[in-house]
Amino acid sequence: MQQQLALVSLLVRDYDEAIAFYCNKLGFRLIEDTPQGKKRWVVVAPQGDSGSALLLARASDAEQQAMIGRQGAGRVWLFLQTDDFERDYQRMAATGVQFQEAPRYEPYGTVVVFADLYGNLWDLIERKNT
Template sequence: MKIIVTSLFVSDQDKALSFYTETLGFVKKHDVPSGKFRWITVVSSDDPDGTELVLEPNEHPAAKEYQKKLVADGIPATMFGVSDIDNEYQRLSEKGVKFTMKPTRMGEFAIAVLDDTCGNLIQIIEK
């Protein structure tokens, strides 16, 4: 068994698609109408057949509350791996991405936390 799809609640699907592709560098895999919303997935440009991230509308009240509470407590909704956190921090900062935590070494790992502009904090970790 393996993870093939995971979801992330977003406040605006169009804004999220733009941020995750144009800013973070993911690649759109699916964008299919689904009622008043869309089934939108993105994948890593390094692994186009890998795990898909669904940009899920946060229309359900529980989803909105979940998102707000995570952000209020400074808890990232998910984590992405990067090969060089300092370079990634610099690249994203130059694109206007706001970080709530600059790259921080923690033992053998380094992490940073960014705001995805769609209601989430995202942790990046140097692998």
């Protein structure tokens, strides 16, 4: 049996503003944007990704709206791995991505924390070969 984690659902306020952020600022590709009545099935993924993607899920009630930007409870909970940290860091900085710190050079690789448009915390990381 083979399994893989395909989608992670991320609560968003608005589909179009989320697509703009993830595609224009982070450089993700829009995989799918299919209307489903009052909702849309919107999937974005990093360039060159091997299967995992984000399902952008518009919050549908007050309880879900209160969780936008808080799904990680204030912790880094999403990790964007790259093969060229400096390239992606400079591109993201040029598009206005909000970094929470200066890049760090750790034993495991180069990393920096950034916030998405809702305040969710991410790591941009280039791991050292082990």
